[in-house]
Amino acid sequence: MRRATFFVLLAVCQAQDNPFASDPKAAETARPMFRILCAPCHGLTAEGGKGPDLTLGTYNAGDQDRDLYRAIARGVTGSEMQAYAGRLDDKAIWRLVSYIRSVGHKETNPITGDVANGERLFWGKGACGQCHKAGVRGNSIGPDLSLVGRQRSLAYLRASLVTPDADITPGYTTVIVIKPDGTKVVGVERSFDNFSAQLVDLSGRYYSFIREDVTSMKREFRSLMPSYAGTFNDAELNDILVYLTSLRGAK
Amino acid sequence: MKFVLSLLTASLALAQHSAETWTTYGKNTLGWRYSELDQINASTVSRLAPQWMYQTGVPGKHESTPLVFDGMMYTTGPSNYAWALDALTGRPIWSYKSPPPADIDLCCGPVNRGFAVHGNKLFKVNLEGKLLAMDAKSGAVLWEATLEDYKKGYAATAAPLVVKDLVVTGMAGAEFGTRGFIDAYDMETGKRAWRFYTVPGENEPGSNTWSKDTWKRGGGSTWITGTYDPELNVIYWGTGNPGPDLDGDVRPGDNLYTCSLVALDADTGKVKWHYQFTPHDVHDWDSTSDPVLLDLALNGRTVKSVMMANRNGFFYALDRATGKLLVTKAYTKVTWADGIGADGRPIRISGQDPTPEGNKTCPGMGGGHNWQATAYSPQTGLYYFSSSENCMLYYKTKQDFEEGQWYQASTVDRNPSGTGRIVALDPKNGQTVWQFDMVSSPTAGLLATAGGLVFTGDAQGYLIAFDARSGKVLWRFQTGGTIIAPPISYALRGRQYIAVAAGETVMTFALPSQ
Numbered sequence: 001m002r003r004a005t006f007f008v009l010l011a012v013c014q015a016q017d018n019p020f021a022s023d024p025k026a027a028e029t030a031r032p033m034f035r036i037l038c039a040p041c042h043g044l045t046a047e048g049g050k051g052p053d054l055t056l057g058t059y060n061a062g063d064q065d066r067d068l069y070r071a072i073a074r075g076v077t078g079s080e081m082q083a084y085a086g087r088l089d090d091k092a093i094w095r096l097v098s099y100i101r102s103v104g105h106k107e108t109n110p111i112t113g114d115v116a117n118g119e120r121l122f123w124g125k126g127a128c129g130q131c132h133k134a135g136v137r138g139n140s141i142g143p144d145l146s147l148v149g150r151q152r153s154l155a156y157l158r159a160s161l162v163t164p165d166a167d168i169t170p171g172y173t174t175v176i177v178i179k180p181d182g183t184k185v186v187g188v189e190r191s192f193d194n195f196s197a198q199l200v201d202l203s204g205r206y207y208s209f210i211r212e213d214v215t216s217m218k219r220e221f222r223s224l225m226p227s228y229a230g231t232f233n234d235a236e237l238n239d240i241l242v243y244l245t246s247l248r249g250a251k
Numbered sequence: 252m253k254f255v256l257s258l259l260t261a262s263l264a265l266a267q268h269s270a271e272t273w274t275t276y277g278k279n280t281l282g283w284r285y286s287e288l289d290q291i292n293a294s295t296v297s298r299l300a301p302q303w304m305y306q307t308g309v310p311g312k313h314e315s316t317p318l319v320f321d322g323m324m325y326t327t328g329p330s331n332y333a334w335a336l337d338a339l340t341g342r343p344i345w346s347y348k349s350p351p352p353a354d355i356d357l358c359c360g361p362v363n364r365g366f367a368v369h370g371n372k373l374f375k376v377n378l379e380g381k382l383l384a385m386d387a388k389s390g391a392v393l394w395e396a397t398l399e400d401y402k403k404g405y406a407a408t409a410a411p412l413v414v415k416d417l418v419v420t421g422m423a424g425a426e427f428g429t430r431g432f433i434d435a436y437d438m439e440t441g442k443r444a445w446r447f448y449t450v451p452g453e454n455e456p457g458s459n460t461w462s463k464d465t466w467k468r469g470g471g472s473t474w475i476t477g478t479y480d481p482e483l484n485v486i487y488w489g490t491g492n493p494g495p496d497l498d499g500d501v502r503p504g505d506n507l508y509t510c511s512l513v514a515l516d517a518d519t520g521k522v523k524w525h526y527q528f529t530p531h532d533v534h535d536w537d538s539t540s541d542p543v544l545l546d547l548a549l550n551g552r553t554v555k556s557v558m559m560a561n562r563n564g565f566f567y568a569l570d571r572a573t574g575k576l577l578v579t580k581a582y583t584k585v586t587w588a589d590g591i592g593a594d595g596r597p598i599r600i601s602g603q604d605p606t607p608e609g610n611k612t613c614p615g616m617g618g619g620h621n622w623q624a625t626a627y628s629p630q631t632g633l634y635y636f637s638s639s640e641n642c643m644l645y646y647k648t649k650q651d652f653e654e655g656q657w658y659q660a661s662t663v664d665r666n667p668s669g670t671g672r673i674v675a676l677d678p679k680n681g682q683t684v685w686q687f688d689m690v691s692s693p694t695a696g697l698l699a700t701a702g703g704l705v706f707t708g709d710a711q712g713y714l715i716a717f718d719a720r721s722g723k724v725l726w727r728f729q730t731g732g733t734i735i736a737p738p739i740s741y742a743l744r745g746r747q748y749i750a751v752a753a754g755e756t757v758m759t760f761a762l763p764s765q
Contacts, residue, residue, distance in 0.1 A: 032650040036662045193711035194689055221668040
C-alpha cells in the first residue's frame with residue numbers, strides 16, 4: 001500500500017517536472033510562440049503590459065515550474081489569463097515555461113512605498129472609490145480593482161494613473177449620446193452595439209438608448225478617469241502603486 | 252433500365268437544386284448566395300419572426316452553411332459534429348460526432364463550414380484532415396479518405412464542392428508549415444482523382460518563385476470552398492498565405508501560388524491560369540474569399556468574369572477565361588500599395604513590411620474582407636461583403652521551422668478601436684454604392700434575395716435585413732449570440748424561411764402563417 005502511494009506520488013512529480021529544464025535551446029524555440037500568444041498582454045520583452053511583468057522571477061500563480069505550467073495550461077482565476085491546454089501541447093507549454101524562466105532576472109520589488117498611506121490616498125485625496133471598487137468598498141462605474149495586483153503590471157498601473165487613455169480596459173470606453181432635445185449624456189460603456197448603447201454616468205445612473213431614438217451615439221476609446229499626474233507627487237504615486245499591487249483578493 | 256435510372260438521377264438532382272432548396276455552399280456553383288424566393292421582401296420583412304431554434308450544445312464558433320432539401324436541414328458544428336434536423340420543426344433526426352484527436356493543432360478553432368450533397372450522399376471534412384461521405388437518410392459513414400497527416404499540421408474546415416462525379420475539397424494549416432493543395436475524390440469510392448498543389452514542387456512551373464526547399468512548407472492553404480463554371484468546366488479556388496506568415500526574408504520571391512486565385516481544369520486539376528493578388532505576402536492576407544462568377548457588362552460587351560473582395564484591401568474582377576484583370580479598386584484604407592499596375596501587380600509602397608519593432612500597415616491582419624461569405628444579387632447587380640476598418644502593428648521575428656509546430660514568425664498588435672462595414676459594391680467599376688457602418692469588425696457572412704433584401708449578422712448577435720438597393724435597415728433581431736455563419740433561405744410548404752447559426756443555436760425565421 002505504501003509502495004503504491006509512493007509510486008503515484010513519483011508519477012505526479014515527474015509529470016510536473018520540466019522535461020526541458022536542462023535543455024538551453026528550449027527557451028529559444030519558445031520565443032516566437034511567446035511573441036504570438038503571450039506578448040499581446042505580457043509585452044514583447046515579457047516586462048509586462050496589460051498583464052503582469054514576467055521578468056521579476058516571482059509570479060502570481062506560484063514560483064515553481066509546475067506553477068507556471070499550471071497557469072499556462074489552465075489559466076489564472078480572477079484574471080484575463082486564458083487556459084492554453086487546448087491550443088498547446090505539453091511540450092510547447094514546457095518550452096514556454098523555459099522561456100519565461102530564461103527572461104527572469106530583475107529585483108523582486110522595484111519600488112518602495114507606504115501601503116497604508118496608499119490606501120488612505122486611494123479613498124481620500126484620490127477619491128478613486130467614487131468610480132472603482134476595492135474589496136467591498138467603492139463604486140462600480142470603472143473597473144473593479146479588487147484583484148488588480150494580480151492582473152496588471154506595475155508599469156501598466158503607473159501609466160493608467162498618469163495617462164488613463166493609454167489603454168482602455170475592454171468594455172470601459174466612453175460613450176456619448178446626443179438626445180433629440182440636444183442634451184448630451186456622457187458615461188462609461190456597459191454595452192455598445194450597432195443599434196443601441198447602455199452606459200453609466202459618473203453619478204452612477206444607468207441609461208439604455210436605441211439608435212433610432214437619439215440624434216447620435218458614439219464610442220470613444222478614451223477614459224473618463226482624470227490623470228493623477230498633477231494630483232499626487234512622486235512619493236504619493238509610489239504609495240498608491242504599492243497599495244494597488246497589494247490588491248490580490250484573499251490569500 | 253439504365254436509361255430509367257439515369258433519368259431518375261437527373262430528376263432527383265433537378266429537384267435538389269431549386270429556388271426552394273439550398274444544396275451547395277454558395278447556393279449555386281457560381282457562388283452567388285442569392286435566393287430566388289421573394290415572399291420575404293421590403294414590404295413584409297417587418298413581420299419576420301422566429302420559428303424554431305435548435306441548441307447544438309457544442310461550444311465554439313458555428314460557421315456552417317446549412318443545406319436544405321427533402322424537408323431536412325443538414326448542418327455541421329465545431330469539433331466534428333453534424334446534425335440532420337427536420338426543416339419544419341427543428342427536431343433532430345440524426346446526429347454525428349467524431350471527437351478530433353487530442354493532439355491536433357489548429358490556428359483558428361475547431362470549426363467546420365458545412366456539407367456538400369449529391370443524391371443521397373452528403374460530404375463533409377473532419378478537422379484531422381479527413382473527407383467523409385455519409386448517407387443523408389441515416390448519417391452512416393459510407394467512406395472516409397485521409398487528405399494528409401494532421402500531425403504535420405494539416406487540417407480541414409471548408410465545405411466540399413461537388414463537380415460532376417467528383418467531390419472537391421481544400422485543406423487548412425498554413426500556420427504550421429504545411430504545403431497547400433486542392434483535392435478531388437471519386438464520390439462513389441472515395442479514391443483520389445487528382446491533386447493540385449498550390450505550391451509547386453521542384454522544377455515545376457513557378458518553383459523559381461521559392462528559394463531552396465522553402466516550398467515544402469510554403470503554405471497556400473485552401474480553407475474556403477471554391478466555385479465552378481460548368482460551361483468552361485473550370486474550378487476557381489482562392490489560396491492562403493505563404494508560410495511563415497510574417498517573416499518573408501526566409502522565402503524570397505513571389506511565392507506562387509499563395510495569395511492567388513487558381514483556375515483548374517475540373518477533370519484533371521491542371522492549372523489553366525492563376526492570378527496572384529499579393530506576390531510575396533508578409534501580412535497574412537489569404538485570398539480565400541469566395542470567387543464569385545458573374546457575367547459583367549463592360550464597355551458594351553459581356554465578359555465572363557470572376558470577382559473577389561481581397562483581404563489585401565482591393566476589389567478585383569478578372570476575365571474568368573484568361574485571368575486578365577478587368578476592374579480593380581481599393582474598397583478600404585490601403586497603405587501598402589498605390590493601386591494595381593497595368594501588369595496586374597500591386598504598386599508597392601516601401602516601408603510597409605513587418606519589422607521586429609512593429610510597423611503599422613492598413614488593412615489589418617484580418618483584412619479588409621476576410622473569408623465571411625459574400626453575396627451577389629442579379630436583381631441589383633451589386634456585390635455584398637463585409638470589411639474590417641482597421642490598421643495594425645505588424646511584427647516579424649526569426650523562427651526555426653519544426654514539423655507540426657506553429658510557424659508564423661511573429662504577430663500583430665490588435666487594434667481595439669477597429670470598426671467595420673457592410674459594403675454594397677458595383678462590380679463594373681469597384682465603386683461603393685452603399686455601406687452600413689459597424690461598431691466592430693464584422694463577423695458574419697451574407698445572403699441576397701429576390702425579395703430585394705440582403706441579410707447578415709453581427710458580432711453582438713443581431714440578425715439584420717437591409718434593403719438591397721439602399722442599405723436601409725428594414726428589420727433586425729437580437730439572437731443572443733455572435734453570428735459568424737452566413738444566413739441562408741429556403742421554402743417549405745409555401746413559406747419562405749431564413750436560417751442562420753447564432754452563438755451555438757441554429758435559428759429559423761419566417762412570416763407569420765395566414
